[in-house]
Amino acid sequence: MEKDFIEANRYYDAQKRVKEIRGFYEHLTVYVLCNPIVIVVNYMTSPGYLWWIWSVMGWGMAIILHGLKVFSLPPFFNKKWEEKKIREILEKENQQRLESNHGNKFE
Missing domain, CATH: 1.20.58 (Methane Monooxygenase Hydroxylase; Chain G, domain 1)
Structure with missing residues (x-):
């Protein structure tokens, strides 16, 4: 599958x-x-x-x-650059989400 x-x-x-x-x-x-x-x-x-x-x-x-x-x-704005930028954005969002959830648990 x-x-x-x-x-x-x-x-x-x-x-x-x-x-x-x-x-x-x-x-x-x-x-x-x-x-x-x-x-x-x-x-x-x-x-x-x-x-x-x-x-x-x-x-x-x-x-x-x-x-x-x-x-x-x-050499700029190609597929590798796009994939790298997507990973950076997703990692940043995950980090923000973790920090947000972490702060809510202790309140």
């Missing part, structure tokens, strides 16, 4: 990971398809000021950050 639970958990984690990767590729596709339109609109409406550069750069940074997160490339 425990083996089934572990397999179901692994399947759920893999499914979640695939959704994250798919979300990144969808984001990248929208970026690639929309930016030529933005560039054309800029040249048609105000060719004297090339504001499309800001759009491409800003959105490009978001794409890069999204990709780094999805593919666990940054």
